[in-house]
Amino acid sequence: MASLGTYFDKAVEAGASDIHLVAGELPMIRVEGILTELADKPLTEATLTSLVNEILSASQKKDFEEKKDVDVSYTHGDVRFRVNIHRQDGKEGIAARLIPKDIPTPETLRFEPVLNNVSGFLDGLVLVVGPTGHGKSTTIAAMIEEINTHRKAHIMTIEDPIEFVFDDKESLIEQREIGIDTPSFASALKHVLRQDPDVVVVGEMRDPETIATVLTAAETGHLVFSTLHTSSAAEAIERIVDVFDGPKQKQVLIQLAAVLRVVISQQLIPTVDGKRVAAREILINTPAVANLIRENNIAQIPSVLQTNAKEGMISMQRSIEALEKEELIDKETAKKRMEKISLETQLLKQSGIRNAMEYELDVPRNFHRWLLVKEMSPELYQRMQMISYLKNKLELAGIEVKKLLSTREDYRFKLNKIIKHIKNIPSYENDNAIIAYRSKLEKSDIELIDIENSVIFTKKESEKYIEQIKDLRKKLNRSKTSSTSIKQHVAEAKRPDIPPI
Structure with missing residues (x-):
């Protein structure tokens, strides 16, 4: 029975990039992208188990038993391998990638x-x-x-x-x-x-x-x-x-x-x-x-x-x-x-x-149904679109507020640091630095107020549109084209003929 080292030596000698050892199959290596047999006899399950035991430590064996897959590094001689041990068809398999000892240069790899x-x-x-x-x-x-x-x-x-x-x-x-x-x-x-x-x-x-x-x-x-x-x-x-x-x-x-x-x-x-x-x-x-x-x-x-x-x-x-x-x-x-x-x-x-x-539209993959709503009740569709737009606007405003607060804290930290260090060493440059950071803080305060005002306004606009949608739905319920009818049509709608991805 060949040892793991025997297969690895043959792979290195052939200039292979990968080795594949699977129970019940011929041992194979990949050279320049092409799979090639290493022997003319399939590997037995006993052989594979023996090879796996050569690679895995006690803790790795336990991990493999639980997950049925484990990635490890393995060194043979002066050559390193990235090894995946897995199970397939109830049997064990080993896939090993040879890691070159020398790191290639940009010139060797033809970097642009x-x-x-x-x-x-x-x-x-x-x-x-x-x-x-x-x-x-x-x-x-x-x-x-x-x-x-x-x-x-x-x-x-x-x-x-x-x-x-x-x-x-x-x-x-x-x-x-x-x-x-x-x-x-x-x-x-x-x-x-x-x-x-x-x-x-x-x-x-x-x-x-x-x-x-x-x-x-x-x-x-x-x-x-x-x-x-x-x-x-x-x-x-x-x-x-x-x-x-x-x-x-x-x-x-x-x-x-x-x-x-x-x-x-x-x-x-x-x-x-x-x-x-x-x-x-x-x-x-x-x-x-x-x-x-x-x-x-x-x-x-x-x-x-x-x-x-x-x-x-x-x-x-x-x-x-x-x-x-x-x-x-x-x-x-x-x-x-x-x-x-x-x-x-x-x-x-x-x-x-x-x-x-x-x-x-801020919805999952069902825009064809939204289009049907647009066809049956354009007014309702417009309100729904506006709510979606305002939700997006609120989320983006929230992100901007967080970023601005973080920037202000950074300015404040730098300003305090400068003030702390120049109490006994006044200089023209330090005075300018203090003025610059105070100016940045004042500017960020103004920006923050503007964003917060925008958030308040957007929330009010969103609430207004939500109320309009409620009113519109009440009217639809009283009309011939009820919201129930729309829901039924929407549920039965078929996706347009879009080629599958």
């Missing part, structure tokens, strides 16, 4: 010029997205190594499991592994801001709590890197927003528009010499893009990518065309990828039409 600026960012959110196994972790590792090489920074990584291992150069790097150093991404992120980081790497944004904390970290002056499993930049933004419930989505859109720096969507494409090369879509969060995100016009992002090359943006289509022009990929491969991109863009546009209507 605009990506060389990312390591110089001091704050904000950098997203690297793409399918599983298409080099997201490698791209982030190369950027982190650039920071490590060229500037003083405290870098915290939260990974499941740890992949690339960094040696401290100019930076101080701490790497935390889920299950060993911290119970979860969300738990680690709760405490990371108290650990004085400059840069935070979050292996994956898996749940609303993790995403919300990532946005907060980026909002509070940290540079945050993370990944998502999506096929395009626009889809990544949609995925982040869709994780949250309706009322929270507006706040997330505002936060995302403010903190996002760049989205890199990456796919590894087979080359003419049997290797793989990265095609990248790069979305830079310019003021125009930020406005699209705030307004939930995500379906317009592909158009922005096509028309903003001068800003450094690159669409996936142009990236593939460039690879074909350089004769790195053949025409057939390029054509297949283009067809897939065209389909995804069309689906995004269809999804965007729905999302825009749902966002404006």
Whole structure:
């Protein structure tokens, strides 16, 4: 019976990226994206159990028995592996990813010029997205190594499991592994801001709590890197927003528009010499893009990518065309990828039409029923729309009030700090600083009063429209077209013929 080390040695020798060991199946490796058999005899269940025992500690075995899935890091010789152990068809399976010992350079990975600026960012959110196994972790590792090489920074990584291992150069790097150093991404992120980081790497944004904390970290002056499993930049933004419930989505859109720096969507494409090369879509969060995100016009992002090359943006289509022009990929491969991109863009546009209507009407995916109400009672529809608009306005005003209060507290803190430190050291510069911060406080007081007045007015307007709706419903109940009749028609309404997503 072959040991685990035997399979790992063969994989390393063949230059494989992945190893697949499944009970009842032939052992296989993936080389340049192609699966290849390692032996001509299937693995037995006993063999798999033995291999699993070589990898897992006692606590990890207990975790595997409970969850039927576990991710661990494993070192064989001087090579590290990211290993997933799982159950399928009642049997055990192992999927292992080889982690290169040396972190690739931007030149090796063929970084576009605009990506060389990312390591110089001091704050904000950098997203690297793409399918599983298409080099997201490698791209982030190369950027982190650039920071490590060229500037003083405290870098915290939260990974499941740890992949690339960094040696401290100019930076101080701490790497935390889920299950060993911290119970979860969300738990680690709760405490990371108290650990004085400059840069935070979050292996994956898996749940609303993790995403919300990532946005907060980026909002509070940290540079945050993370990944998502999506096929395009626009889809990544949609995925982040869709994780949250309706009322929270507006706040997330505002936060995302403010903190996002760049989205890199990456796919590894087979080359003419049997290797793989990265095609990248790069979305830079310019003021125009930020406005699209705030307004939930995500379906317009592909158009922005096509028309903003001068800003450094690159669409996936142009990236593939460039690879074909350089004769790195053949025409057939390029054509297949283009067809897939065209389909995804069309689906995004269809999804965007729905999302825009749902966002404006503040309802779940039932706008066709609202349109029926509009047809049967335009007056009622207008009142309902106005209530939705006012609700949105109140929520946005509330967010603005919170931000302004936070800014005022910051001004007040800085002003008090200056006053405290200059009691015995008066100077012209300090006098100017005090005047400047007092002026900012006075201005923020005026802004706060304006917003609070706007909130009061909006609430009164909302109450007025609610009363009008009540009156209108009473009239409808007395008329031939009663509200009950409308409800019945609405309940029976069929969705228009919109192609499924």
